[in-house]
Amino acid sequence: MSDAPEKRGKPTTVLIVVDPSGSAERLEAELGEAARVLRDGGTVAFPTETVYGLGGNALDRRAVARIFAAKGRPQDNPLIVHIADMGALESIASSVLPGARALADRFWPGPLTLILPKSDAIPDEVTAGLDSVAVRMPSHPVAAALIRAAGVPVAAPSANISGRPSPTSAEHVWHDMAGRIDMLVDGGSADIGVESTVIDMTCSPPMILRPGGITLEEIREVIPETVVLTGGEGLDGPAKSPGLRHRHYSPEAQMWLVIGEWDAQVDEIKSRAAAEVRLGRRVGLLVSTETAAKLCTWIRDCGGEGPVGEIIVAEIGSRNDASQVASGLFDGMRRLDAAEVDMMLAESYDARGMGLAIMNRLMRAAGGRIIRVQGEAGNDLISEKSIE
Ligand code: TXA
Numbered sequence: 001m002s003d004a005p006e007k008r009g010k011p012t013t014v015l016i017v018v019d020p021s022g023s024a025e026r027l028e029a030e031l032g033e034a035a036r037v038l039r040d041g042g043t044v045a046f047p048t049e050t051v052y053g054l055g056g057n058a059l060d061r062r063a064v065a066r067i068f069a070a071k072g073r074p075q076d077n078p079l080i081v082h083i084a085d086m087g088a089l090e091s092i093a094s095s096v097l098p099g100a101r102a103l104a105d106r107f108w109p110g111p112l113t114l115i116l117p118k119s120d121a122i123p124d125e126v127t128a129g130l131d132s133v134a135v136r137m138p139s140h141p142v143a144a145a146l147i148r149a150a151g152v153p154v155a156a157p158s159a160n161i162s163g164r165p166s167p168t169s170a171e172h173v174w175h176d177m178a179g180r181i182d183m184l185v186d187g188g189s190a191d192i193g194v195e196s197t198v199i200d201m202t203c204s205p206p207m208i209l210r211p212g213g214i215t216l217e218e219i220r221e222v223i224p225e226t227v228v229l230t231g232g233e234g235l236d237g238p239a240k241s242p243g244l245r246h247r248h249y250s251p252e253a254q255m256w257l258v259i260g261e262w263d264a265q266v267d268e269i270k271s272r273a274a275a276e277v278r279l280g281r282r283v284g285l286l287v288s289t290e291t292a293a294k295l296c297t298w299i300r301d302c303g304g305e306g307p308v309g310e311i312i313v314a315e316i317g318s319r320n321d322a323s324q325v326a327s328g329l330f331d332g333m334r335r336l337d338a339a340e341v342d343m344m345l346a347e348s349y350d351a352r353g354m355g356l357a358i359m360n361r362l363m364r365a366a367g368g369r370i371i372r373v374q375g376e377a378g379n380d381l382i383s384e385k386s387i388e
């Protein structure tokens with residue numbers, strides 16, 4: 001039995017490894033200690049199908065406070081409450097309107113978060129004082145087994161230091177959180193790689209506040225009139241989603257995002273990288289397999305005049321498969337940071353399907369450092385304004 005949380009000083013982080021392909025019963029048994037830590041008010045990071053989450057008992061204010069402290073998260077940014085069965089929804093939301101029910105029926109368990117009117121059972125600390133609550137039922141077997149074994153709803157933001165790219169592996173979580181949380185459950189990589197889609201069901205029509213693992217197109221199959229939040233209200237003044245006010249997904253090195261036709265992007269990346277390298281800088285390229293292939297010979301021959309820096313390439317997947325790019329995106333940013341690059345240049349993608357979530361994360365990571373070249377990639381859902 002672990003010490004009562006208040007007796008603990010700075011946590012020593014316990015690492016446990018589980019096999020996500022084990023049976024549900026076996027997983028629940030293996031996660032017994034992690035579940036106990038959650039019930040005792042401690043913090044446990046665990047894999048979900050999107051990214052790793054940092055969990056605490058959503059009904060326990062002190063546990064919630066520990067999550068905010070471990071992440072360095074601003075108090076005004078509310079958390080998502082994770083559940084393992086539909087029954088739990090009734091105690092978290094004060095009402096579940098038919099549209100929300102239809103989305104839950106279609107996409108749960110899975111990467112969709114519903115904003116619903118909050119019930120009194122959920123402490124204000126979870127929702128940052130809002131009268132709405134974010135709820136999601138994850139499909140990852142380890143997340144599901146942990147929530148079930150804990151027997152409480154689990155509040156969990158992404159398990160990164162606030163502002164950093166979300167973690168998609170246990171190594172990422174360890175890098176950010178070792179010594180700050182009680183336990184890390186290593187259950188392999190989080191495959192989708194971008195966070196859940198957050199949709200506000202308290203307004204009509206429903207509004208996507210954050211594009212993510214379930215696409216706009218999929219949601220419109222259920223609710224055709226669904227809209228996507230656009231407009232720059234996030235930076236000052238009240239934001240629809242408080243999370244939009246804050247710095248997000250940023251690698252340590254400044255990232256520049258190149259937008260336009262693919263060939264023109266590749267040319268721009270070459271000339272910018274060459275100029276930086278001549279200044280003796282280490283340049284990180286966050287690019288697709290196809291772009292990396294195009295750059296390969298060129299990189300070997302580049303440089304030569306004046307001091308010569310270095311080019312480090314993080315290949316994140318095929319341009320023709322957005323799910324690969326989503327899956328490799330945050331890992332690519334973290335790999336380039338680990339290589340201590342001075343700056344990053346990122347390629348952009350078509351903003352349809354999963355591309356919308358990818359472009360949202362890239363735009364936010366670039367924080368306004370956009371280089372527009374000939375032609376526009378994607379569609380009008382992506383503008384600098386829509387992502388701040
Ligand atoms: O995939 C995910 O959603 C991951 C995994 C761990 O489940 N979680 C995650 O949590 O990304 P977090 O805290 O990093 O992002 C939650 C987002 C924030 O932008 C927050 O502002 C928004 O959801 N949010 C939470 N409650 C809200 C509410 N009541 N109204 C509007 N936005 C809300």
Ligand code: MG
Nearest residue numbers: 157158159166
């Ligand atoms: Mg986050």
